[in-house]
Amino acid sequence: MQDWAPVFITLVLFILLSPGLLFQIPGKCRTIEFGNFHTSAVSILVHAILFFTFTAIFLIAVGVHMYLGS
Structure with missing residues (x-):
């Protein structure tokens, strides 16, 4: 089975x-x-840091996993 959590979480965070x-x-x-x-360069930097932080929290610290299929 494949873990779809990294794909789904990064897609949602990228949009938000x-x-x-x-x-x-x-x-x-x-x-x-x-x-x-x-947008501005400072805003892009702040949002990139937020993106990395939330991605690390959800995938590494919390350990979210999503498995599709049987």
């Missing part, structure tokens, strides 16, 4: 943590801006 799509940290005028569809 894309800078400017749902939110942006740091924003241009505020600390957090929602749905502005703009």
Whole structure:
């Protein structure tokens, strides 16, 4: 059986943590801006660090596994 948790978790986190799509940290005028569809180099760096952190927490620390099929 194959473990599909890394694929699913990274896909969901990539969509949720894309800078400017749902939110942006740091924003241009505020600390957090929602749905502005703009980005900056600092925002990309912050979101990349968040992505790596959440991926490591879910896959290594918590140990989430998903097996499909019988």
